[in-house]
Amino acid sequence: MSVPDPAPGHRAATRTLLTDIPRSAEAILDALDPDQREVAEALTGPVCVLAGAGTGKTRAITHRIAYGVRTGVYSPTSVLAVTFTARAAGEMRTRLRDLGVAGVQARTFHAAALRQLSFFWPQVVGGAPPRILEHKAQIIAEAARRLALSVDRVAVRDLSSEVEWAKVSLVTAEDYERACTAIARPSPAGYDHRTVARLLTAYEEVKTERSVIDFEDVLLMLGDMLASQHTVAETVRRQYRHFVVDEYQDVSPLQQFVLDQWLGGREELCVVGDPSQTIYSFTGATPHHLLTFKKSHPTAQVVRLVRDYRSTPQVVELANNLLATKGVRRSGAHPALELVAQRPAGPPVTFTAYDDDEAEAAGIASRISRLVAAGTPASEIAVLYRTNSQSEGFEQALADAGVSYLVRGGDRFFSRREVRDAIVLLRGGVRSAEPDVPMTETVRDILSSAGWSSEPPAARGAARERWDSMQALVGLADDLAAKEQATTLADLVAELGERAAAQHAPTVEGVTLASLHAAKGLEWDAVFLAGMSEGLMPISLAETDEAVAEERRLLYVGITRAREHLDLSFARSRNPGGRATRKRTRFLDGLWPGEAPGRARKGAGSTGGVTTLKVSGNYDELLYEALREWRAAEAKVIDRPAFVVFSNAILQVIAEVRPTTVPELARIDGVGPSKIDAYGSSVLDLVKSYVDGTLDK
Template sequence: MTADEVLLGLDPEQREVAASPLGPMCVLAGAGTGKTRAITHRIAYGVHSGAYQAGRVLAVTFTARAAGEMRTRLRSLGLPTVQARTFHSAALRQLHYFWPQAIGGPAPEVLAHKAPVVGEAGARLRLQLDRTVVRDLASEIEWAKVSMLTPETYRSAAQRAGREPAELDLTAMARLWEAYEEVKTARGVIDFEDVLLTMAGIMSDREDIAAQVRSQYRHFVVDEYQDVNRVQQALLDLWVGGRGDLCVVGDPAQTIYSFTGASPQHLTQFSGRHPQARTVRLVRNYRSTPQIIALANLLLSSGPQRSDTVRLQAQQEGGPAPLLTAYTDDQTEAAGTASSIKALLAQGYPASQIAVLYRINAQSEAIEQALSAAGVPYLVRGGERFFQRKEVRGAMLLLRGAVRSDDGTVPLGNLVRDVITPAGWSPERPSGGATLERWQSLNAVAELADDLAERDELRMRDFVAELERRASEQHAPTVEGVTLASLHAAKGLEWDAVLMVGCSDGLMPISMAEGAAEIEEERRLLYVGLTRARRYLELSWAAARNPGGRASRRPSRFLDVAASLLGDGARSAPRKSAAKARKPVRVKRCRTCDSSLDTAAERKIGRCSDCPATYDEDQFEALRSWRLAVAAGQKVPAFVVFTDATLIAIAERRPTSPAELTAVSGVGARKLAAYGESVIGVLSGQDPDQLAQRCVAALRSADDD
């Protein structure tokens, strides 16, 4: 392939990206505008024109699936040796190579999951944490680490960011993080964030190692750049080393991971950091119909105007208008969604080209039940990875064993089906349940063999090698079934038909979203969902959660602007009355200055951090002394008895009865039974040490009983 041939078939904007392989470039690429095509052709043009050496290019993206797709495209352009990896994969590869030189010995094992270690850290602190809370706390640790914080700097940074870790105040969260690091050290393991942080630290401290990395990689391409977090940007800066050969690609309108530490500012401020950078906008959408694009553009136009927002231009032929359907309750919505899907299947839409998208995973249960009742096959995205499924691993083992028996006389697809029959494949499709799920996985392997054999004259040895390559890249074949996915999990994917459920205020935007920034991220999340659809788009919402329940929901406020396309049913309640309805629930104000309370600790205490404390100093110190004595007697950290915020709230409210004490946030039934009488005694002026001794003795006696 020649350099000129690489540019054939590109639109003018894509061609501008590809034909300018040197120097800094910022590509603002709207949804469905062919950004992967543009950047892979940029790399190919650079190599085939002599501007690049293939081995000195590093393309970075955020998911193994996206990296695998990029490698596949680069191979088709004659570039099998160009590295396309995730940030973590690239950093881990470097870490394994340089660890013996920088630190000594082999690199430690990387934790597959944080939750078990977080759970052990919580147990060390005598914290009772359920599985959901452990998962949330693990996510909080991830946010802190990618933000390049330490347990010492976490509290102030988290308070500024309005973080509210599940069931713990910020002081307790910092202590849990310290315990988590202690458990990791004891186990001799590191986590995925440590991979990035450690590699960045090595390159910062060892100029000789940094020089080796920079001599290996000269040209960089970063996809989905709006999702870069602080530590990834720091590592990227070290890789680039001040040179100008960096191309970043992203879309500020698809920034939906701010809660994980990602920031679109790296993308929007790129030209400021690289004054010589060329900016190219990809605006021609090749994915969706004009009707879907009109709705997506309308949704974005109602948000804050930004000069870096891409207004899409549809290139596909016209299709059906997007629909908005109102249902009485969630069950009826699920049944209606299943009915719409059956109609789409009858029209010839493949099940694998239909998706149901929702805001939170809990919404999938009703949809799953409705699809099962309707006999519609489905798969839930975000579950077990394809190549980790037991039946797939068993099939691959059988296929490896059959390599030598392939004499070329039987078509590959037929041979594969014969081999994987013991794993659960059969010519007849099972009716449902787990048997159907296993069959769908195995059938996807068989159909992949058909597809590959049709394009190339592959035999079993080649097919097994292709499966192993796909397994390493998490490039799963298509499983025939309707996809159920959260809006976050749907990012980067597309289907012929998309049905978005739960398009009501409280779910879209989610009720937990507070402040303008979080609300706008919810708008972008809806935009991402809309632009997953190629031809058919149906939105729905339910007025009540349960059958016969009060119809208190309204359509999403984001759809107000789309009434001209979706009909008057898209209009939500007037914003003024809706705000009045939400205010008592969502907004708490400082009892001193009446300003809004932004953090969990402030809401618990009842005043903002800038206002002076209103408790009696001697009384508060007595409470602190009592808490310390009780904690020592129970052999637990002090915050396990009461967190600082709860103790301050108790001191400021001065409860004189159990009923008044339970009104303090953080004092539930269990803590009232354990400490209530003792706390009220301290507030009434009794000796805190004696009360603590009696409290600990009573707790021990209760445990013995």
């Protein structure tokens, strides 16, 4: 008996682009570099791929699967590839489709487990499976009430996270207190470990009474079912004979337990990961299984991917130096991978110190405006920060600069009302679509009735967000038509169904605002890493050496998201006019330009490709005071605080570089087109008169 695949959009998934499919197995290998080719040719397990950021790991493992299918080593339906996000799984399916491989299951751990649990539940337990909780909050609150615990929204959130940690770590209520003591795990939300252990028990009781299960139960129940039901286990193991696990450094003990049941002692397993990108330990993820893979599987072939095709040498150098600092290069049983840049040299990495958070947001928005004006698409730019609460300032600054943006972690694309309505219209248009009319033209006609137009609205806010969503659908239609001219509206609707199931949204034109954790697995042409100060990076809650080490890895992930432009910045104070008490992150010791390299690896702290826009301290104090007086007069005219005109840091840079032309002034961070329009002539005239000696000094 095989486990059926209920995924929607099956026709779209099996559709192939014959002109793109390699004609032979050898042609599949020709598209790979030597290390990737070694991965693809390692068709029998166990195989461990240590893949650095930007080294083409998805390319390597999808070509490995395609090569195995093309050579007859694998039957497509015998392969199960699991990863951690629906987006990554969707990307893997798309690549396999483009390689002409249909039938391979590429899913998240939870999606694969839920599919199997739903199939076997009627046979083993009887009836329909229990309803799955989307959110734990209500059950947690009820469990706390039964224990007479006073909880607010924040406490419920923290307790929910703790319940998830315990379950994915295979820690029961009976073992919770002892397990937390052993690893010195801090108590959540101010409750002692004994109280949390009681809450774990009450939480399970409330779930049972309401006949619901949570997402962790899906994995637990499937694992137990496979371990205790021989017939079920054999059915699954006959179906799936070859396994691939991506992002293996983030696997939890619970996921490893399920994987072990799938394997049933077999070793046809290929794992892919990077210990240096372990950033989810707080959720129960652990690199232990990746770091000890060779010990657990003595015959394993280990392949290292270190050729970085994503980032420029300047970005790669900073990433390598970050991990080389203070002996961080080694991580557990494996040395951290040292990336080797494959791209040509690019612009220098920039490091900027701002007076305050508002100045930092405005300065970054100004630089983004210049990048967009120079031709970088807004969708290829990201501002990354440590906590979601930091996004507000950047949202305001970008809105003031007239730059569209989207906050990652907000409403999911396919959950937006305008997207749902548009898909309904497109689905309804399939029957009435004229066969002689190009699909892209039909899409535009249909979406025009929903408010789409060829030009974006002048207004910002909700109207622009709705237009951006529909424009993303238009762009997806154009991309499909460019790949395959015979694409129909039905094909587009099927593609949207598949993407909706995988939450694989099309590109929305706008700058991405995201936390560093949410940026994992993504990349952009230009990345701004904001708030690089102590207390934010590392976060103040990181009190142990292990937690601080994970914060360093989080910064490494942020750096390696950038393809070409990378800017790191921090603000010396929170509010304008506040005391400059903040210090930039310790992680950049010896790497911030102008500092002694200290114990950093050779090259760290040098200017090789790295520049700074921070004031050196050599500015002309008399010119600076003259600029301050001018700024005060301008601020009085517009009845706004002085920093709104220019911050002190910008005035100091002006007093140091003494720009005499608009291009020279525009090169200063924080001086964008709007500032030049408003104040450029006055500033240049003031500087010129000072240099000429006609200004009263």
